Amino acid sequence: MEGFAAQLSDSELDLLKKLPGVVAVRPDTRLQLHTTYSYKFMGLTPAREDAWYQSGFGHGTIIGVLDTGVWPESPSFNDRGMPPVPGKWKGICQQGQDFDSSNCNRKLIGARFFTKDASPRDSHGHGTHTSSTAGGASVPKASVLGNGGGVARGMAPGAHIAVYKVCWTNGCYSSDILAAMDTAIRDGVDVLSLSIGGFPLPLFADSIAIGSFRAVEHGISVVCAAGNSGPLQYSVANEAPWIATIGASTLDREFPAIVQLGNGEFLSGESMFPGNEFPSTTKEFELVYAPAGGKKGSEFCFAGSLPKVKIQGKMVVCDRGVNGRAEKGQVVKQSGGAAMILANTAINMEEDSVDVHVLPATLVGFTESLRLKAYINSTRNPRARIVFGGTVIGKSRAPAVAQFSARGPSFTNPSVLKPDVIAPGVNIIAAWPQNLDSRRVNFTVMSGTSMACPHVSGIAALIRSAHPKWSPAAVKSAMLTTADVTDHSGNPIMDGDKPAGVFAMGAGHVNPQRAIYPGLIYDIKPEDYVTHLCTLGYTRSEIFTITHRNASCSELLKMNKGFSLNYPSISVIFRQGTRRKMMRRKLTNVGRPNSIYSVELKAPEGVKVRVKPTKLHFKQRNQVLSYRLWFISRKRMTREKLSFAEGHLTWINSQNHLTRIRSPISVTWKRK
Secondary structure, eight states: OOOOOOOOHHHHHHHHHHTTTTTOOOOEEEEEOOOOHHHHHHHOOOOSSSSSHHHHHHHHOOEEEEEEOOOOTSSGGGGGGGGOOTTTOOHHHHHHBOOOOGOOOOOOEEEEEEEEOSBOOSSSSSSHHHHHHHHOOOOEEETTTTEEEEEESSTTTTEEEEEEEEEETTEHHHHHHHHHHHHHHHHHHEEEEEEEEEEEEEOOGGHHHHHHHHHHTTTOOEEEESSSSSTSSTOOOOOOOTSSEEEOOOHHHHHHHBETTTSSOEEOOESSSOOOOGGGGGOOEEESSSSSTTOGGGGTTTTTTHHHHTTTHHHHEEESSSSHHHHHHHHHHHHOOOOEEOOTTTTTTTTOOOOOOOSSSEEEEEHHHHHHHHHHHHOOSSSEEEEOOEEEESOOOOOOBTTTTTOSOOOOOOSSSOOEEEEESEEEEOOGGGGGGGTTTTEEEEEEEEHHHHHHHHHHHHHHHTTTTTTHHHHHHHHHOOOOOOTTTSSSOTTEEEEHHHHHTTOOOHHHHHHSSSSSEEEHHHHHHHHHHHTTTHHHHHHHHHHOOOOHHHHHHHHHHHHTOSSSEEEEEEEETTTEEEEEEEEOOSSSSSEEEEEEEEEEEEEEEEEEOEEEEEEEEEEEEEEEEEEEEEEOOSSSEEEEEEEEEEEEETEEEEEEEEEEEEEEOOOO
């Protein structure tokens, strides 16, 4: 028996901890849940030379999604044209409330839940959205009330989906998550997708890290959301080196909904309210913000805070924050308001997550919200109208890092650069349970690293389909070393008003087209992670808790002198008194035989870097060659406790110059 969940008193807990067969006892922690166009934005089309075609659209792979369940009637889970269920599949379609085996098919091949007297059916919407993003079928004429129309497809439209319901209205419990991961391993999934997380934890206390190590041992790729606590440093979650940790980026698709003020000025905003279908919504209204006589929190439009008398038939300004964005619109409507302007505060700055509001509404950025409030204060009779502009593509620079996307460096393990990559996570349109919206929509828009994660899970399934024998580390390496660091205009990917750094975007923006055939990969075996944990100073019992392997660190480190994890990105830490570091990396040729690669280097500021050799000649396919890197710090330790620099190293194919294997370099100076 791997483990069990139980309710224990303090005395029972102490007794249990002392039993000789008990590895660890952990409290059950509650974690949180952190498209029609995104596949086109990432260059996926059904053309012959495309990654979709080359990977068979993900045929034969199984994506396991741990989330809030599934709405099986969604057209995204239609199995038309799907191949039979793979012979290796051992899972079930678990019967529950309003759910039985007839709800599964060749697309949705399995569904389970992990609490008593329940059902795999999704009553939240998050799980339906994420699983359709990863592997949803093609659905023509998909839109959200007329906005963002097109063919909806998951990243791997030919992959099978298995759903594990571990999240409920009050969150996602670590015991359910661990049980689901164990079950998914036995069921036979190829990729595990978890848009779930909490705060950074030491690996031995992190259920997702422990469960995912077991999955990786069984050859399963694990992809997790980085979290939505950006732009704070050290906020990245799911930071285990065997997990692919995904941040969020923007698309170049906008839903303009411009505010025309009574003084003739315009404020740019965005909304998915179908204003074009209701001409009356563009009429001018009186503006009101934090109305007199309102209760505490009226500026945020809390439930019960808005006096009906003061807002009846008016356009209400609501500050963003505390309660949900769409919830504010519901409060305004219930209180008699006619329209709403959602105003960003200094916390959200210009971040533009749109919603399908229940009344005419738009979201304005922080700069525009200051102009809006200045106008309200400048006149006795402030008035405004919203002009809805439908869907606009290609007018904004993208991708850029989403402001909410969690940032590195990793709190518990800065020797591995996190997040790994970024992927579309802002205003993503995907499947939605029809019964959760009175307008009976099949699709809705959501934002978060929760949306970015399944994009990469689907791409991992495409790579697995093209290369079924590759390890999870090889799949991850392919995505990291081929990621884009420039946006679609050819300029550096931005993070707000500055170029994005490695702690915001990791190796860059995932590029499925290039990831299918990366040329070279950095491979890692499960036992290498154990040695890596030894280098971090984890104790024998902590390593046993994480890996279930009885490791002697002194022996492992003696056998692997100068060990460094063969990670595709490079992270160097200079502590006080250290001036030099040496690292070794190994590359496996997964491209053509007789390939020659030359190194290109951009050294981080304040560091001299040497690479030896500077050329690698691979005579055969699957041949492994190694190189060494020396980092020499030329920077004087300052009074600052921490300082950072970054650069990159790229191996370029000498024959075609197109195959480039790029590794970001992060350097940290620590005073203590």
